Amino acid sequence: MTIVLGIESTSHTFGVGIVQRNYYGIRILANECSKYIPVRGGIHPREASLHHAREAPRVLKSALDKAGISIKDVDAIAVALGPGLGPCLRVGATLARFLSSYYSKPLIPVNHAVAHIEIGKFVAGFTDPLVIYVSGGNTLVAIQRKKRYRILGETLDIPLGNLLDTFAREVGLAPPYVVNGKHQVDICSERGQNFIDLPYTVKGIDLSFSGLLTASLKYAEKIKARQELGDICLSLRETAFDMIVEVAERALLLTGKKEVLLVGGVASNNVLRQKLETMAALHGARYEGTPPEVSGDNGAMIAYTGLLLYEHGTTIEPEKAFIKQRWRLDEVELPWLLD
Numbered sequence: 021m022t023i024v025l026g027i028e029s030t031s032h033t034f035g036v037g038i039v040q041r042n043y044y045g046i047r048i049l050a051n052e053c054s055k056y057i058p059v060r061g062g063i064h065p066r067e068a069s070l071h072h073a074r075e076a077p078r079v080l081k082s083a084l085d086k087a088g089i090s091i092k093d094v095d096a097i098a099v100a101l102g103p104g105l106g107p108c109l110r111v112g113a114t115l116a117r118f119l120s121s122y123y124s125k126p127l128i129p130v131n132h133a134v135a136h137i138e139i140g141k142f143v144a145g146f147t148d149p150l151v152i153y154v155s156g157g158n159t160l161v162a163i164q165r166k167k168r169y170r171i172l173g174e175t176l177d178i179p180l181g182n183l184l185d186t187f188a189r190e191v192g193l194a195p196p197y198v199v200n201g202k203h204q205v206d207i208c209s210e211r212g213q214n215f216i217d218l219p220y221t222v223k224g225i226d227l228s229f230s231g232l233l234t235a236s237l238k239y240a241e242k243i244k245a246r247q248e249l250g251d252i253c254l255s256l257r258e259t260a261f262d263m264i265v266e267v268a269e270r271a272l273l274l275t276g277k278k279e280v281l282l283v284g285g286v287a288s289n290n291v292l293r294q295k296l297e298t299m300a301a302l303h304g305a306r307y308e309g310t311p312p313e314v315s316g317d318n319g320a321m322i323a324y325t326g327l328l329l330y331e332h333g334t335t336i337e338p339e340k341a342f343i344k345q346r347w348r349l350d351e352v353e354l355p356w357l358l359d
């Protein structure tokens with residue numbers, strides 16, 4: 021039996037997850053978190069890191085209590101060392117290095133993007149999916165090949181989550197960005213009735229959202245009635261999501277994969293899920309979207325990926341466990357991936 025504790029602190033969320041491998045398989049024993057919600061504006065890295073440092077002891081204790089174990093029962097400590105915001109990453113890395121050194125536990129370096137994909141595959145039961153990864157920091161299409169995730173296409177400027185958040189913030193809909201599990205752009209879209217033509221920029225399997233954001237904001241400056249903001253939100257969302265579906269479909273036909281997996285923070289969006297599910301069904305592929313409990317940033321995905329790495333002998337000395345703010349998905353070699 022192996023128990024791994026995982027720490028996530030790359031951006032707005034401080035999370036601690038605990039997973040266990042026993043005779044029957046792998047179970048998530050705990051997945052506790054605390055989210056930094058800005059009073060105004062976007063994520064302020066220093067304020068988010070102060071939030072993480074304040075909340076870390078409580079979240080750690082809560083995860084151990086939930087799992088019904090003490091830190092001494094843990095076999096290894098996993099931590100997301102990147103990619104992410106420097107001040108935020110340092111909080112998780114410092115805690116992980118301390119726990120590893122003080123309790124003499126092996127330390128496991130986890131790439132946050134790899135963890136989003138691995139937890140999605142685990143929950144879906146997929147082995148070789150076409151991965152559509154959409155979040156506040158990433159928008160990409162990837163497959164596994166020769167022991168790595170290979171990026172077939174990605175955003176050339178801002179990520180999808182950033183597009184939705186920035187628009188909502190600039191027109192005064194946010195923060196908070198999400199209410200009862202729905203993004204403010206989705207809530208506002210419900211008032212929309214008319215589709216407005218907005219920039220749709222797809223280049224092969226790459227896409228670009230900055231023109232769409234600029235054009236939507238220009239429209240929003242000119243509106244006179246609240247109804248019209250609904251039209252813009254609806255058109256912005258439909259345009260952006262259709263771009264994602266187009267690149268996903270092109271990649272699916274190119275690779276001939278039989279599984280389509282949606283991961284990352286925006287994977288909890290029902291409209292996007294339905295669009296991708298319809299597209300996958302048209303081509304006879306199975307579709308799964310990561311459930312909301314593990315699609316946003318969380319400690320369980322770090323613990324789970326940490327467990328896989330630990331079982332394949334990947335550990336790091338605490339004094340060498342530096343944060344990597346720009347640690348790309350395709351830099352990481354993963355022994356359990358297909359050749």
Ligand code: FE2
Binds near residue numbers: 285
């Ligand atoms: Fe993330």
